[in-house]
Structure formats: C-alpha cells, structure tokens
Amino acid sequence: MLKMSNISKIYQTGAVEVIALNKINLTVEEGEFVAIVGPSGSGKSTLMNLIGCLDIPTQGEYWLDGQEVSKLSDDELADIRNLKIGFIFQGFNLLHKLSALENVELPLIYRGMNAKERQERALRALAKVGLEHRLHHKPSELSGGQQQRVAIARALAGDPPLILADEPTGNLDSVSGKEVLASLQELNQQGHTIILITHDTQVAERARRIIRIQDGSIVSDERMG
Amino acid sequence: MEFWQAIRLGISGIMGNKLRSFLTMLGVILGVSAVIILVALAEGSTQQVSERIQSMGSNLLSVSIRGRGNTGYLSYEEVLKWEAYEGVSKVAPSISTQVQAKFGNKTKDVNIEGTNHSYHEVRNTHVVMGRGLTPIDVEFREKVAVIGANVAKELFGEFTPLGEHIKLRGINYRVIGVLESKGSTIGGSSDDAVLIPLTSAERFVGTRGIRRVYVQAENPETVDQVVAKLTEFLTDKYKDPDNFSVFNQTEMLQTVNQVTSMLTVMLGGIAGIALLVGGIGIMNIMLVTVTERTREIGIRKAIGAKKRHILYQFLVEAVVISALGGVIGIFLGVGIAKLISVFTSIAIKFSLPVIFIAFFFAVLVGIVFGVYPANKAARLNPIEALRYE
Known part of the structure; x- marks a missing residue:
C-alpha cells in the first residue's frame, strides 16, 4: 500500500542544513490503522507532509498505491492527493x-x-x-465534533485508499474527540487504511500499530494485540 | 462544467464581500460610463454640426467677392453662365441687407435676400405655404416676397400672410409664400429672412452687382471640379485671390468631421485611462484577497486542486468583477448621457461599437490585472498556505 525507503528531508535555511527526516524506512499494508507519535520537532509533521504528497523528499523512494511519487511535479502530486489520500486536519x-x-x-x-x-x-x-441532517449548514453553524465529521466525510467522499489524519482530536473536547476516534476506528473496520499523526499517546492507543519518531528517525514500531 | 464551476466560485467569492467588490467595481463602472458618456456627447455634437452644415444645402459652394476695385461685382448674366459649367446643377445669386419689415403696426428686423428661383433648392429652403420665387418674378422686377417662418409668425400671428402686403423701406411687397422653419443654422437662419427677386433687390440696395453666389454641384464628386472652374473664372476676372473666396461645404464638413473624430478619440482615450486605473484597483484588491484567503487556497490544494484550478478561480473572480462593472457602467453611462441630453439639450449619439469596445476593454483590464494575483495564488506552497493564520 505504502512503502518508503531511505526517505530523507533536508531543509536548507541559509547556510544551515536541517535534517528533518533521516533515512526513514516505512511500510504500511492495506487495512492497517497506524499511529505516528512523536513530540513536536520530531519530524512527524514533515513525515505527514511527505506521506500526504504535500511535499517531496530530498532523497529516497516513496511508493504509494503502486506508484512512485517522490519525483512528481506539483500538479501530478495534486492529482495523487485528490485520488489517493483523504485528509483530516487538526483545524478541520x-x-x-x-x-x-x-x-x-x-x-x-x-x-x-x-x-x-x-x-x-x-x-x-x-x-x-x-x-x-446537517447538509446545508455552514461550518460555523456546526459544533467542533460535527465539523470534524464533515472533514472526515470530505476525506471519504473520493473513496481514497489512504486516510491521513493529522491531530484530528487536537481542537476538540474529550467527548467529541472520542466520537471522532470512534468514527476512525469504524472506518478502519470497514477496510480503510488510516494513518493517524498525534503527540497524544492516549489517542495513539486506538490504533493497531504505533510508530514512534524522534529527531527525524523511527525509534520504535510496535503492533498492538 | 469546470468553467461554470469556476464562475460560480468566482461569484460566490464576490458575494462574500459585497462592499469591497462594489468599491473595486466602481473604478470599472466609472471608466466604462465615462467612455460611453464622453463619446456619446462628442459624436452627438459631431452629428449636430454636420447636420447644420448639410442643412445649408447639399453639395453647396458659395462664392464671395470682397474686392472693391474697378472690376466691381458680378452681374446676373455672368453668374447665370456658370450654370453651363460641367458639374454645376444650379446657381443662386444673393444680394442681402438688413431692414425693418412692417405689417400694420407690427415691425420686425429682417434679413432681405434678393435672389432667384434656384435659391430654394440650392439653399435647401422649401416653401410650405404659397409659392416660391420664379424666373418671371426676377424678369419683371415683381414686388413680391417669400417670408421666413419667424417673420410670418411675428408679423401675422395666426393669420395667413398670403396676398397681404408688407412694407420694406416704405415699399409694398406682396407675400407670395412662407418658408419652412429650419431653426438656427450656420451662416444665419432662413427663418428671419425675406426673399425678394434679385432685380427688385438691386434697386432696393442701390448697388448693381452681386457679391455672393450660391452654387450647387451635381454631386459630391463634381464639387472639386466646380471649385476649380469657378476659381479659374474668378482669378481671371479679379487677379488677386484675396478679392474673392470660394467656400466649399463638403470640405468644411470633412474638416469638422476630422476635428470631431479626433475629439472623440481623445475623450475616449482619457476615459480609457480611467478604466485602466480601475484595473489597478482590481489588482490591488485581488492581491489582498489572495493573501486573506491563503488558508483557503492551502485547503483547496491539499484536497487536490491543481495550479490551474486556483488560477481560474481567482482570474474568474477578477473578470466577473470587471465584466459586472462593465455592464453596470454601460447602463449608468447610457442613463447619465440621456439625462444630460434631456436637461441641457446637448445632442448625444450612442455608438454601439464604442459601447462594446468599452465593455471588452473592461473585461480585458480584468484579465490583465487579474493574472498576476491569480498566478500568485496558484503558486502558493500548500504546506505553507495551510499553516497560514
């Protein structure tokens, strides 16, 4: 489904080189529910941007759904995002x-x-x-949890092979957060591949596989149950 | 379908910020309406002036003698010979002077013109009541008069003047006809004129000889030829070209048209600059809009919008603003121009091509000034755009 080999992302700011990701190797199979956990600055946002095809790696190969996407142009990446990835963001x-x-x-x-x-x-x-029953409501007329469910629906509408959730509960109260996580679990049970990015270990525990990342490298990769 | 979607998105973008969109549009609205109003006024005046020139008679030439020397003025016989020239249709000599006309106890200052039967056609002054001058009137020095519309109204009021006698310097003249009213024209109105036979006028004025002759050419093509022939005759007779002049109505019409069309282009150009300024306003607002909506652009890109989708969206917004402004400008311009013509009686003439050009120029301005902001939006990096607060 998804395979990253030797993926590095290096940011060049002036004369300083910042290595955000250092030779990441990652494979996600179809139907998995993976949580990527790490403190801020660990490189997890960079990883999520790469998985989400919002950015391309400096080095390495990235296969998504049978296609090598690490060297595509902006418009080609837009197509990949449109067809293969459903985004769920922290801020809806x-x-x-x-x-x-x-x-x-x-x-x-x-x-x-x-x-x-x-x-x-x-x-x-x-x-x-x-x-x-909320089809014609504007986002401002919906609660935070409802807004996030609209965002989940948006991610689902195109029926993409991969759903990528970036801190989906970060802006929600605990009740709405639990609802959203329950929806994600349900979707996973229906067969959707889900990658969840969070700094919250409690949230991560909903997933069946937890990958910990620190200083641009994967430090642990454990499967639950 | 994508196209209509883009237009819908553009319109919803405009509706989302009505006041700002309207203010942006205002530049285009004023530009387009200024073009329409100024060109309508310029073309209206052009038309009015040309009509006045043409109402003096068609294919008209007029010969004036200024010289005072021994050679004197022209004789009627001399003048009549011109009718034989190739390209000449009719010749009407004129002796004129100002006198007071009297009927009963009413008086009016009139412009007497002694002329012949051809005058009516050459000067395009038609008789609406009674008859005009005839060759016999001239031959027998009849004391008859054809009076202008104003003269008839002021001396006779509602009564029919035909058969009545008016006094010109104490001499009785029988009214045989009334001229059609023409309003003011260049070179004096025929409404205040009294036409009498040339031969009667010679005695009246006290000078023998004709100082002014109106010549009608057969058609516009023969005008130049007739001018040449007349100039040849007059040069032969008077030597010094300062002693006479041949006025060419067609040439004057051309000159007027040249001057006024230059005026139209100039006014249109000035108004066009206003449109351009409107375009800069569009660019300014579009740049603000793009910055404000950076996050929206990021979201759209994240879920799969390509560069061209974003480009179209913002370009359409700019074009819809300018096109809508153009349409409103057309209505406003036409309305204001009509109001001006109603309240000031200045003539206006709408030119459909100019209206279309103004509209398409407005749209073009929208495209040209919309491309840069739209392109800026299209090239935003999705990650940075998503992070933008």
Whole structure:
C-alpha cells in the first residue's frame, strides 16, 4: 500500500542544513490503522507532509498505491492527493463559506466529476458520519465534533485508499474527540487504511500499530494485540 | 462544467464581500460610463454640426467677392453662365441687407435676400405655404416676397400672410409664400429672412452687382471640379485671390468631421485611462484577497486542486468583477448621457461599437490585472498556505 525507503528531508535555511527526516524506512499494508507519535520537532509533521504528497523528499523512494511519487511535479502530486489520500486536519480546514455538502463535494469537483454523481457520493459520505441532517449548514453553524465529521466525510467522499489524519482530536473536547476516534476506528473496520499523526499517546492507543519518531528517525514500531 | 464551476466560485467569492467588490467595481463602472458618456456627447455634437452644415444645402459652394476695385461685382448674366459649367446643377445669386419689415403696426428686423428661383433648392429652403420665387418674378422686377417662418409668425400671428402686403423701406411687397422653419443654422437662419427677386433687390440696395453666389454641384464628386472652374473664372476676372473666396461645404464638413473624430478619440482615450486605473484597483484588491484567503487556497490544494484550478478561480473572480462593472457602467453611462441630453439639450449619439469596445476593454483590464494575483495564488506552497493564520 505504502512503502518508503531511505526517505530523507533536508531543509536548507541559509547556510544551515536541517535534517528533518533521516533515512526513514516505512511500510504500511492495506487495512492497517497506524499511529505516528512523536513530540513536536520530531519530524512527524514533515513525515505527514511527505506521506500526504504535500511535499517531496530530498532523497529516497516513496511508493504509494503502486506508484512512485517522490519525483512528481506539483500538479501530478495534486492529482495523487485528490485520488489517493483523504485528509483530516487538526483545524478541520473546512471552507467556511460553503455548506457541509459543498465542502464534501469539493475534492470531487477537482476530480471533474459530474454534479449528479458528486452529490450522491457526498450524501453517502455524510450519511456515513451521521450528518445527513446537517447538509446545508455552514461550518460555523456546526459544533467542533460535527465539523470534524464533515472533514472526515470530505476525506471519504473520493473513496481514497489512504486516510491521513493529522491531530484530528487536537481542537476538540474529550467527548467529541472520542466520537471522532470512534468514527476512525469504524472506518478502519470497514477496510480503510488510516494513518493517524498525534503527540497524544492516549489517542495513539486506538490504533493497531504505533510508530514512534524522534529527531527525524523511527525509534520504535510496535503492533498492538 | 469546470468553467461554470469556476464562475460560480468566482461569484460566490464576490458575494462574500459585497462592499469591497462594489468599491473595486466602481473604478470599472466609472471608466466604462465615462467612455460611453464622453463619446456619446462628442459624436452627438459631431452629428449636430454636420447636420447644420448639410442643412445649408447639399453639395453647396458659395462664392464671395470682397474686392472693391474697378472690376466691381458680378452681374446676373455672368453668374447665370456658370450654370453651363460641367458639374454645376444650379446657381443662386444673393444680394442681402438688413431692414425693418412692417405689417400694420407690427415691425420686425429682417434679413432681405434678393435672389432667384434656384435659391430654394440650392439653399435647401422649401416653401410650405404659397409659392416660391420664379424666373418671371426676377424678369419683371415683381414686388413680391417669400417670408421666413419667424417673420410670418411675428408679423401675422395666426393669420395667413398670403396676398397681404408688407412694407420694406416704405415699399409694398406682396407675400407670395412662407418658408419652412429650419431653426438656427450656420451662416444665419432662413427663418428671419425675406426673399425678394434679385432685380427688385438691386434697386432696393442701390448697388448693381452681386457679391455672393450660391452654387450647387451635381454631386459630391463634381464639387472639386466646380471649385476649380469657378476659381479659374474668378482669378481671371479679379487677379488677386484675396478679392474673392470660394467656400466649399463638403470640405468644411470633412474638416469638422476630422476635428470631431479626433475629439472623440481623445475623450475616449482619457476615459480609457480611467478604466485602466480601475484595473489597478482590481489588482490591488485581488492581491489582498489572495493573501486573506491563503488558508483557503492551502485547503483547496491539499484536497487536490491543481495550479490551474486556483488560477481560474481567482482570474474568474477578477473578470466577473470587471465584466459586472462593465455592464453596470454601460447602463449608468447610457442613463447619465440621456439625462444630460434631456436637461441641457446637448445632442448625444450612442455608438454601439464604442459601447462594446468599452465593455471588452473592461473585461480585458480584468484579465490583465487579474493574472498576476491569480498566478500568485496558484503558486502558493500548500504546506505553507495551510499553516497560514
């Protein structure tokens, strides 16, 4: 499903070289629920950007769903993000001028899907997260937990092989946070591959595999149960 | 479909910030309406001036004699010979002077013109009541008069003047016709004129000889030829070209048109600069918008928007602002120009091509000044854009 070999990311700021990731090797199989844990500055954000195809590595190979993506152009990466990855962010990152339904339709618009199919898919995704009665609400009219579920629906709508969640509970109260994590677990049980990035070990424990990262290297990789 | 989606996104972007969008549009609205108003006024005046020149008569030439020397003025016989020139249609000599016309106890200052039957056609002054001058009137020195519309109104009021006698310097003239009203024209209005036979006028004015002759060419193409022929005749007779002049109406019309079309282009150009300034306003606001919406751009890119998607979105927004401003500007410009013409009686003439050009220029301005901000948005790095607060 996902294979990184010898991935390094080096930032050049003036004369100083900062090694954010140092020769990472990582394989994730289809259907896994992986948590990547590490303190801030450990390189986990950089790793998530690379996994999410928002950025390309300085060195190494990255195979995602059978495709080598480490040397693609910006627009090619946009296509990969659109087709293969569903993002869930800490700050929800919904467009506040669009309704829940329109937010969920957005990735499908960029896919060039026709209006009818787009709407059907968006409705199905929103129903999956239990928001079929909040279709025409703007994000500002929804609670934090509901907003995050809209974001999950958006990630699901395009039916991507990989769902990437970056601190999905970071902005939520504990009740909403638990709801969101429960949704993610449910999605995983339905067969979606999920990578969760967090600094919170309690959140990470929901996953079936925990990868700890520190100073740009993987320090432990343990499978639960 | 992607296109309509982009337009929808653009419009929702504009609606999301109505006041700012309107203020941005204002530059384009004022630019477009200024182009339309100024060009409408310039073309309206052009048309008015040309119409006035043309109302003096078509293909008109007028010969004036200024010299006072021994050679004297032109004789009627001399003048009539011009009718035989190739390209000449009709010749109407004119002797004129100002006198007071009297009927009963009413008086009016009039412009007497002694002329012949051709005058009506050459000067484009038609008789609406009674008859015009005839060759017999000239031959027999008849004391008859064809009076202008104002003269008829002021001396006779509602009564029909035909058959009545008016007094010109104490001599009775029988009114045989009334001229059609033409309003003010260049070179004096025929509304205040009294036409009498040339031969009667010679005695009246006290000078024999004609100082002014109106010549009608057969068509615009023969005008130059007739001018040449007349100039040849007059040079032969008077030697010094300062002693006479041949006024060419067609040439004057061309000059007027040249001057006014230059005026139109100049005014249009000035208004075009206003449009350009409007475009800079669009660019300014679009740059602010792009900065403000950096996070939105980041989100869109993260979920798969390509560069061109973002580029289109912001470009469409700029173009919709300018096009909408253009449409509003057209309505505003047409409305204001009409108001001006109603309240000041200045003539206006709308030019459809100019309206279209103004509109498309506005759209072009939107594209040109929208490309830079849109491109800036399209090239944002998604990671940095997502992190932007």
